[in-house]
Amino acid sequence: MPPFDVPEGDPFGPHNLPYGVFSPSGSTERRVGVRLGEHVLDAGAAAAALGSPHQALLARPTLNPLMAAGRATWSAVRRDITSWVTDPAHRAAVEPLFHPLAEVTLHLPFEVADYVDFYASEHHARNAGRIFRPNAEDSLTPNWKHLPIGYHGRAGTVIVSGTDVVRPSGQRKGPNDPAPVFGPSIRLDIEAEVGFVVGTPSELGRPVPLADFREHVFGLCLLNDWSARDLQAWEYVPLGPFLAKSFATSVSAWITPLEALEHARVAPPERTHPLHPYLDDSTPGLEPAGYDLHISVALNGHVVSEPPFSTMYWTAAQQLAHMTVNGASLRTGDLYGSGTVSGPAEHQRGSLLELSWNGRDPLELPDGKRTFLEDGDVVTLTAWAPGADGRRVGLGEVSGRVLAG
Template sequence: MPPFDVPEGDPFGPHNLPYGVFSPPGSSERTVGVRLGDHVLDAGAAAHALGSPYASLLARPTLGPLLAAGRTAWSDVRRALTAWVTVPAHRETVEPLFHPLSEVTLHLPFEVADYVDFYASENHARNVGRMFRPDAPDSLTPNWKHLPIGYHGRSGTVVVSGTDVVRPSGQRKAPTEDAPVFGPSVRLDIEAEVGFVVGVPSELGRPVPLSDFRDHVFGLCLLNDWSARDVQAWEYVPLGPFLGKSFTTSVSAWITPLDALEEARVAPPERTHDLLPYLDDAHEEPGGYDLRITVSLNGHVVSEPPFSTMYWTAAQQLAHLTVNGASLRTGDLYGSGTVSGPTERERGSLLELTWNGRDPLELPDGKRTFLEDGDVVTLSAWAPGPDGVRVGLGEVTGRVVPAA
């Protein structure tokens, strides 16, 4: 089917237009692309052919220049792209600049500057609390309802969807053992998350308020925060996650601009505690997003976590990570934390789905508590769009390979 003739209702129709970076067939050159249906438009070539003033932002091997250009440029480029792929007068010029998605090579779409990950799902946090602190009076830690808890990750090991995940090795110690041992993780897990991509930097020493979220954040993507639970359990006291998380983080090849998700915006869950002023979003525009995530293991759906249940919003997370004066850089990435809903079928990690290995998943290809070598995990998602059409989010897939 020609690229302009996208079927009505296609989740990657002209109402979506996510950005990525690709190499055309037979080439190693990288350039910015925009997805339409099952094709990729060479956005830089289209901009040059149509005399766009934004050609210098699009004819690049990375999204970085576009991310840094700011909200006005983001909106202008999106309007231009929409016209290029919908107005019949542009068809003769633009159509030869499309490539079948199946024939291109997709790359990490931007250079990751800093990476931060949060812990923003109340359902996930309560599940973890019940598992590991069963005698505590509250399954949440005392600070959980007062601030978005997070940790600083490793930007250099963020990889694009399709990259193999090498099983990590490290120290682990079972409760019954006297000393730790070293070896490949035997409790490798996934975490279904959403990542937010920062475009416009901020000044060191100046916090970013809730109201400025959309001036700094360009868009979002799906994110899998692979986790070695046995390594994590032994190392995390007292400073938190380290080697159990830093080996690989997978993201989608497609970044969905926030402007494509207007119809998906929803209010977050009701607040049960008074918030300090810099986090109080009672008078801000709705900060949640209605994203429907699907987690598949070896092609079998095991969970469908709803992002609308996340207690802390992306705007609150951005405000908190900068409130001490930490500055933003173009290409900063921050993860939402594991997305889990209130039911068993909506849990976003194997840790929760199997209740720490107690209740194995029964799959057509065998039982699973944690991941085995050769397992393939895929996260996909969609959001409500205009006139009832879905907005597709690019999937993120990773295959587990044996430890080096």
């Protein structure tokens, strides 16, 4: 099928146009690409062929220069690319610059500067509280409704979808073990998340207000923050996760620009506690900062969960505001994860920790029971969001296979 002839209803039609970085078949050269259906447009080559003023930003091996250019440029480039793939006048020049998606190599689309992971789903937080603190009066920690809880991760181990994940090793100690033992994790888990990618940097000492979220965030992607629950349980007191999280964080090869998700914006859940002004999203004039994303989690091809992102208590705008309220600066390529996305129903839980209730209730799958991940397991996250006229906007999948450590 010719690249312009995208089937009706394709979630990667011209209403979407996510960005990535690819190498053509037989080449190691990295190019900025834009996905249209099952093809990838060489954006730099198209810009050159059509005399675009944005050629220098698009003829690069990473998205960072484009992301750093700012929101006005992002909008201008998106308008141009939309014209290139929809206007028949450009067809002869642009059609030879498409590559079949199945024949290209996809790369990590941006250079990651810093990585922060949050804990923004009330359903996930309450489930975790009930599992680990079953006798607590409140399953949430006292600070949870007052600020978006987060921690700094390791940017150097953010990997692109399709990269294998080696089972991590570390120390673990069961409740009946006399001393910690060392070895591969036996409770390897997933965390179905959404990642937000910063484009425009900010100045050190100047917080980013809620209203400026879309001035700084270039787009979003699916994210799987692999977690070794047994290593985490032993190491996280008092400073939080370390080896249990730092071994791998998988992201999609495609970054969906925020402009493609205008029809997916929704109001977040009702606030139950008063918020300090820098987090107060009830302020008149603020745009709704939630996103109606429908996530699907598959284990070895079998769907085990469908977490709804619209239920997330803390929004990406609030996370960005909190991340910078102390004066911390943003850099182009900063990545922050939403934290595990879980909904109120059992089939909407975004981790095996919750789905199996910490191993108590194994999942019954066609290829056997699961509590936590086994070697050879493949986890794949996919998602879509509502677009204009009933169309769906597809988010690029994130997939990874577990290898023995």
